[in-house]
Amino acid sequence: MSDALKHECGIALIRLLKPLDYYKQKYGSAFYGVNKMYLMMEKQHNRGQDGAGFASIKLDTAPGERYISRVRSIAQQPIQDIFAQINERINKELTEHPEYADDVDLQKKNIPYIGELLLGHVRYGTFGKNSVENVHPFLRQNNWMHRNLILAGNFNMTNVNKLFEGLVKIGQHPKEKADTVTIMEKIGHFLDDAVAKKYKQLKNEGYNKNECSPLIADRLNVAKILKRSAKDWDGGYAMAGLLGHGDSFVLRDPSGIRPAYYYQDDEIVVVASERPVIQTVFNVEFDDVQELPPGHAIITKKSGETSIKKILEPLERKACSFERIYFSRGSDAEIYQERKKLGKLLMPKVLEAIDYDTKNSVFSYIPNTAETSFFGMIETVEDHLNKKKTKAILEGNGGLSAEKVTQILSERPRIEKIAIKDVKLRTFITEDSSRDDLVAHVYDVTYGVIKPTDNLVIIDDSIVRGTTLKKSIIKMMDRLHPKKIIVVSSAPQIRYPDCYGIDMARLEDLIAFRAMLELLKENDKYHLIEEVYHKCVAQVELDDKDVRNFVKELYSQFTAEQISDKIAELICDSSVKTEVKTIFQTIENLHLACPKNLGDWYFTGNYPTAGGNRVVNKAFINFYEGNSARAY
């Protein structure tokens, strides 16, 4: 699908298990859930800044009363925008009806957004139209309470076309080819089917039509609906849904590619894309928050009964390492340590590159995400200096003067804030069309701390397209006239497209791929491109499971160092005078630093699902044919 929308997003789900009055008594407001949802979404703004959506359900309303509310926005600051709308409406109702103030029943009956079940979504819509219709949650409405489905996901399916065809085959007529609609219709189809069957069953048991409704809610087997729906999904996902009568679920993909965490006590059940969000918003400890196991769903029935159910057989765990390197917030206790370790593990190569000349080297980072790996890097420089100092002191055999020892001890790593980021925005998750302009203006540089004899070592978390470096950072660093610039990447080289939710879709956008192409040209090996193209074309009709990633054959012609050196050339335009070198993390060290998140397909080409090989195959064909479409 060339115009597909991607969902590298954040989800938040809250189920209030007590009556709303309980929260009013204990926390001072029946809008407790809405307030908590605001915080949960705000704490996940790193996962999406293009759009935000909120939906809520009131339980046990009388027929004729509205029980589903939704608000979505693509305003400049969408999270603030939706909560401004929500608060405005709530305040209006409370002002116009002072009698609501202390009456939770009246509030629930008359004010929208208040409810026991709440779903929030922040969206990073990296391509396609960023219109409000594309913002989650999506609604599938029906006059039967149980058949209402509200869906929000952090996901990307590699086989959405096939899933769409499946719906058409069973006689459906989806209104759009968008992946969320396809997934929603798929779940909706099995939901309708289950509701119809339960209804029939209850009628056979002798219940009248009216009596059936609450019994359907009781008996509806959400796990079974999800099993039937998700059977053919190929992708990475954390899919959250609410059913009109009050059941809810979050389902995670069988490889654990996309993250999902939950917490539960006697007052709430809460699910989010990141652990620290739950810790901060609900003031709970690291160990209180659990990771949702891959292939499992957390299901909360309207009754409040909550269970973790296996929906799909878990596959080998391949949780996305890019979540750890860049995408998730670094405030997670584990992620923080992992990022520091990524910085540490790079240091031996960095020290070698500066010839161990720490006196004439300044260390810095590209804000914001790389700051944590920078701390790790500095700890290793300190260790290195301590060894050097100990050696110098020991060599003095106790005969050194106090002045000399002080002088030896005085050397410390030279760390400076060189790059400054002027706005609190993530450029990587900014829409393609405005990104180049943004990266060129978002950074500034500190003058006056670099000497012409200095090496300038600067760490970034990832180099994807190389735009941040080429359009901004390298030019700025060059203006400081260091002896040498060493750009260090805490991620390995990004060589292959992602197809599970991180926006790296086109091969030719990736700087590592372009470097490899240059090397093929320089080494008279460009004919291999055609050979690989033919191999790729020959697999188009194959079953996904039989498709191989032949692009690997191209990279294997060169060492990682050769590709790094070429990347260093490509990120400099002709105006750059300083010598530039790049150092990337190795795959082995990535795995050492992030042992639980071994998903590394963008670095290695080893895709965890069969659909991944089809995507890279298609991406290469698209590149060769000059087709700018995305490969899924």
Ligand SMILES: O=P(O)(O)OC[C@H]1O[C@H](OP(=O)(O)OP(=O)(O)O)[C@H](O)[C@@H]1O
């Ligand atoms: O090579 P590129 O394609 O240019 O992309 C990589 C850059 O994008 C990210 O920055 P971003 O501004 O999104 O986030 P940050 O402030 O959290 O580091 C990342 O930290 C890199 O600096």
